[in-house]
Amino acid sequence: MIRVRELSKTYRVPVKKPGFLGSFQSIFSREYKDVHAVSGLSFDIEAGERVGFLGPNGAGKTTTLKMLAGLLYPTAGSIEVGGHRPQDRARAFLERITLVMGQKQQLLWDLPARESFELNRAMYGVERGPFKAALDELVTMLRAEPLLDRPVRNLSLGERMKCELIAALVHRPQVLFLDEPTIGLDVEMQVQVRQFIAEHNRQTGATVLLTSHYMQDIAALTPRLLIIDGGKLRYDGALAALAQRVAPERRVVVRPADPELAALGFVAHDGKMVATVPSGDVNRLVQRVLSSHPLADIGIEDPPLEEVIGRVFREAVA
């Protein structure tokens, strides 16, 4: 469905020296520098896959998504999405994709969201019957019925995001590019949006490529990860395999907290004792804990995803 080869994007940005003198000089001679946002990126995504696109700020995630959606022209390399070159922005291509940007909206600000949906129906050329079916389905899944007839400007951020998702999906796109779809939402709304995306993918078989700073989004939605940093691909594979490769340890958590366990390598943390040990040592450690604390509540966890990703980024920088 998506094929990316040696994709690069370089921005040429003006450099201005600080102060009045710098401003004055820039009138007569302006300096520029090249910023390589994406460098030689290659990957494939099959139809129906859910893929998480991760990287620190400035890694090139959004630039890549925008190139995939046809908003930006690549400096070099090639992209194919559903058999189309995105930058040609052919109608058949635009009708098959959608890009939800958490920071930018397509809804008409002063009108009820229903007007935006109807406008999209007309512009995408969707017949009334299939449109109503899709709208009803999306509204039910997102529990958005009470929101449709209120001016968008009067909706909360979370309510707006629900309507943005409906507007973006009402033409039933086959490829969803989601750029920080849960940004700024409260925890409950994040959960609702995650459930919705997973359910939509299950029901329609749409391909999903998602960027997010919330690791819960990634853990809940995307079995496969693409990690980029400095515009280059650092990891492409399963989330579980990444944890094994980068952080082959497990966390042994014991409740209630008992300072005596410090002798076994545990540290107190939030009313419990936590020890991080190589996977092969977990059984031995658990037996030692049980021998001295037979009534203890013992749990074994993977390291937090934030920690795993953080290690990938640090390794990339090193």
Added chain:
Amino acid sequence: MEGLGRAFTAFPAIQRVAFAGLVAYRAEMIIWVLSATLPLVMLALWNAAAAGGPVGDYGQVEFARYFTVNLVVRQITGAWIVWELNWAIRKGELSPRLLRPMNPLVFNFAETMAALPFRSMVVVPLVAALLLWRPEIAFRPGVPALLAFVPSVALAFACAWLTQAIFGMFAFWFEQSMGFWTAYFALWSLCGGYFVPLDLFPEGFVGAVKLLPFYATLGAPIDVLLGRAGIETVGLQVAWLLALAALARLCWSRGIRRYGAVGA
């Protein structure tokens, strides 16, 4: 242009949301429409200037007719794409519009046309008031003038919109592109017939000025309706329409490649 067929079928929906948007901001829109009533101010000025006798071949009645038609044409040909495009490009607001399967320029064109009924609601009472105040302004144009006026004012609208679109697209290349529009607007006000009928310009200069695009967007339909210009003026407008459309297409295809550099 790509997407015109879809724009045609989507036009009722575009019209409805455009009109609803205008009504949502009704006070601002009325003020904005009224801000285009400068011809009434010019009418008062030239009326005073002609009190002692005609200026050229314009007496008080001719001035009144000229600026009344000027007011109507200005309202019909009004657009706002230069501001909207400039803002959308610089702030990245163009992105959501680029994702739709309809060229954002085509969408804006349909949206601008959708505002015409609203503009009429404001301008009709103004013209009616003028005719009540000065009944001698009323005139009956000949059939040929009327037949030529319809395409002439439509061409003026298209040329004015295209010109604004081109200046709006300068934002792809320049950070402060509205400066170009301000300079153009000053020239247009003078050479388009907004402040003064071009026939009052020095002889020898008039012919050259009327060949410029400014005249095609305002003065041409006024002169056509008043019987001061013929079908050849419409031909000139067609030539400008083709030239401006080609330039707009070029600006769009080149500019959109630079979009990411400025604010996508």
